[in-house]
Amino acid sequence: MPERFLGLDNQIDVTGKNFELIPFGGGRRICLGLPLTIRMLYLMLGSLINSFDWELEDGVVPETMNMEDKFGLTLQMAQPLRAVPKKL
Ligand code: HEM
Structure with missing residues (x-):
């Protein structure tokens, strides 16, 4: 639910200070590639x-997409998302 961070731009960022959102880790071993x-x-x-039209596989539309998650060290989709690029 990434939208849970909407409107919190000045309060939460990805630089390891807010533990609700740490895609790059935090502390001394924080990702060195973060600035890049x-x-x-x-x-x-x-x-x-901009370069492609994107479609979901097998006629799936966003409304019927399986958003269930799989428990693990990091949160993953139970059924991985496959987006197919089409020529514009
Ligand atoms: C979306 C892109 C990236 C994500 C989400 C990401 C995420 C992470 C995470 C979670 C860690 C572990 C941090 C920790 O232990 O607290 C890490 C470590 C690291 N990342 Fe990234 N990373 C990304 C891109 C990059 C890029 C582009 C580079 C290099 C150009 C890079 C270089 C490194 C290095 C060298 C470490 C090890 C740092 C250490 O252990 O001291 N990362 N990254």
Whole structure:
């Protein structure tokens, strides 16, 4: 539920200070690639979204997508998401 962080821009960030959101870990062993990733992620994601039309596999639509999670050290989707790029 990533939307749970909407509107909290100034209170929660990914730099390891807020334990609700630590995609890069925290403390002394925090991800060394964080500054690079913050710069590159939006560029890469934006390029992929702009360059292709995306579809879900087997006629699945967002409304019927299986959002169940699988318990583990990190939270994973029970049924992995497969997004298929189509030529524009
Ligand atoms: C979305 C992209 C990335 C995510 C989500 C991510 C996440 C993480 C996480 C969770 C850790 C473990 C931190 C901890 O133990 O507290 C880590 C460690 C590390 N990451 Fe990343 N990372 C990303 C990209 C990168 C990139 C682009 C680089 C290098 C260019 C990088 C280099 C490293 C290194 C060297 C460590 C080990 C740091 C240490 O143990 O001292 N990461 N990363």
